[in-house]
Amino acid sequence: MKHYLLTVIALLGLCTGVNATDITTLSWADVCNGKMGAEWYGTDEAKAIADIVLDVQKTTGGWMKNDQLHKLTPDQLANLKASRDEHSCLDNAATTQEMRFLAKVWQATKIEKYRTAFTKGLDMIFTSEKSCGGWSQYWPLSGNGSYQDYITFNDDLVSNVMKLLRDINNNKGDFTNIADETIRTKCMTSFNKAIDVILKCQIDDNGVKAAWCAQHDPVDFLPAEGRPHELPSVSGYESANLISFLMTVEKPSTELQEAITAAVTWLDNHKIEGKAIEDFTNAKGEQDRRIIDKSGSAIWGRFIQIGGESGKKIYDKFFKKLEERGKKRTYNYNGVDYTYTENEIATSSYKAENAYKPIFSIYKNEYPHLFYRFLYNYADTDPVIDSKGVPVATSLMATNRASYQYLGSWCQKLISEEYPAWKKRIDATQGGEGEAFELSAVTYSEESTGDGLNTYHFNNGFTVSNAKGKIYGAGKNNTIKYSANAYDINIPEGKKVVKVTFTGYDNYDVDAYIKNVNGVNYSSTDYVFPAKVDDTYTTVSHSISFTEAPVEKKLSFSIGNKQCCLIIYVYCSSATGIEQITITPNKTSRKYVKNGKIIIEKGNKKYAINGRQI
Known part of the structure; x- marks a missing residue:
């Protein structure tokens, strides 16, 4: 039986009055992201775990990935302490999640050593950012040409770091006053540099902007290989996640808006329509996945081969790298060793005529002769005999399909829901009615109570309050949930609202509507948010103007019938008519x-x- 650290288990009884959750039932990511409840992060148990986080912090400032720091065995703790001089990691949310945890504990305790460790982690992020922007998996870099040194969008690495930097800069919630103004400004400078490199990395598909690969070369920004089954390509999975993040950027530049639209358009044009992926048990009793017909569904390749001159440039570079590296792979077949170079494996299997199809590859040590081999069949197909007389795969195997998502519907929600909602937001902010301020999950910073009110705070100075105890909740596509209730939009001093726009959807199966704005009542048919039908919702926008009498200090509104999920835009003008x-x-x-x-x-x-x- 494993013996967990005394400091973790014994203190569970001390915090039951604060939070009844058994911490050992949560993942470390959940603990870092606040699942224990705000009060818990000031308890003795939280401080004991925070001390462990400090004990295993790398000398370079970060942490290693996949360690469950809240439930380490003594041996695991000893090994982590002994490896403190190894490199820091940003992959799989490493370092960023530990920093979020320490910020919570510091905010609750104000014990300075936790902020010091947080700052050391932030310094590592600043130091490890490339001169062009972006980050790699590890710091320091290996410097040996490894894929781990590339700009890494895989597993949301870049976007996780950028979210942290933005939160620190906003100086709200867990990050209130954890960094001074100079550091907060530096965070935003780093954030903006990362935006610049994301734009540079957007793949050029023969004159048309496509999307992104999981890794990109920091010198020429071309898509690059990862592990032997992760070939240079347009990545459906990583691109979907990256675009979703980019759509949370406040006041995006015209260039960024165009990049998002181009990427969504490209992905929409390269979907495999009417298909879905299904898990099943095959005839051999193995866990497996297969492609099935499904109306209204679509799938994309995790890796989509690029064609034309752009494809030639990308794959010629890849093959040249494998050739210069000169690495050999030996495979024993029927008692005989056969040796292949990685370049030989890749070039013999690559088919330019299969451009824009999903590409697959197998990374299993028992099949070294398949490393970097291009495969174009997802379902089982018969092997072929190569020039050495060895049978080689032409498709994935069940174990590959079950253990790694080579095909998926990742982009479907992005294209059908998230992007249209984002486009409405952008159009709303460019309505020419004065400066627009967005009240959404993107600009939301924290919630407070007092004077009988629950108040949502936004980083642009606006707040929304209600007297019915309605608490903050996020809806889809960066909306905020507003139940049938009365709310006040509190307007910062010196601003005058000339228009308000409500963009969002009804969250229930009965029509909702705007019932009252600024003391004017409306009927249930004036400004309607249509009811959901078969769990499908419709996003709409409604605008009300006050150009004749701009509103100051407070703008009231109320919702009729259950709940709407909304982004609210308030347009302010310094002019008075x-x-x-x-x-x-x-x-x-x-x-x-x-x-x-x-x-x-x-x-x-x-x-x-x-x-x-x-």
Whole structure:
């Protein structure tokens, strides 16, 4: 029987009054992400675990991946302490999740050693960021040409680091005052540099922007190989996750907006329609996966082969690297050893004519002659005899299909739900009604209580409060849940709201609607959010303007019928109606500001500053 650390188990009884969750039933990721409840992170048990986190922190500042630091055995703890001089890791949320845990404990205890360790981890992130932006799996780098030195989007590595940097910069919640203003600014500089390299890495598919690979070369930004079964390609899985993250960027540049749209369009154009992946037990009794017909569904390759001149450039570079490396793989067949170079395996199996099809490969040590071999069949097909007289695979095996997701529906929700909702958000913020402020799960920072109110705080200075004890909850696509209730949007000093837009969907099977805005009542048919049908919802937008009498200090609204999941945009203008700037001597034309826009009147016609008639 394993003996867990005394500090972890014995203290469980001390915190039952704070949180009844048995910590050993949770993963380390859950503990780091707050699943124990805010109060627990100030308990003796939390501090005991935080001390372990400090004890195993690498001398370079980070931590290693996949360690369950809240339930280590004595031997595991001893091994981690003995390996503190090894490299730090950012893969599988390593380091970022430990930093989130330490931030929670420091926030609850204000014990300085926890912030010191947090800062050491942050310094490692700054140090390990590439000059072009982005991060690799480990720091320090191996420097031997390993795929681990590439810019890594695999397993959300880059986006996990960027989320942490953004949270620190926002200076809210767990990260309130954990870093000074100089460091917070440095976090945002690092974040923006990472955005730049993401844009540089977007794959050029013969003049059309595609999506991303799991790894990219930090010198030429081309897609690159990972492990022997992860070939240079467009990655359906990694791209879907990366795009979802990019759509949370506040006030995205035109270039970033275009990159997101191009990537979604490319993925939509390269789906395998009417198909899905099903787990099953095959005739041999093995766990397996297969492709099935399914109406309304689609699948994508984890690795999609690139074609044309772009493909030639990418794969020629890959083959040249394998050739220069000169690594050999020996396979014993019928008592005879056959030796292959990795370049020979790759070039003999690559078929340019299969461009834009999913590609597969097998990475199992008992089949070294298949490393980097291009396969194009998911389901079982017969092997072929190669030039050495050895039978080689033409498809994946059941164990490969069951243990690794080579095909999946990862992009379907992105294309059908997330992207349309994001596009509505972007269009709403560019409505030309003055400066737009977004109240969403993206800009949400924390919740507070006081004076009988529950208040949601946003990083742009706005808050939303209610007197019915409704607590914050996130809906799909960065929306926030608003139940049938009255709410107040509290407007920062000096801002005047000229328009509000509600974008979102009804979360139940009965129509919801905007019942009241700023003291004006509306019927159940004026501003409707249609009911869900067969668990399918419809996203709509409704706007209400106050140009004649801009709203200051507080803007009230209420929802009728159950619950809506909404992103709210408030448009503010510094102008107070019409402010005359110049009047020409002949009084036949004038220039003035209205709702934050310069208007030029000549005779009976009005023009924007760019000369366009309005």
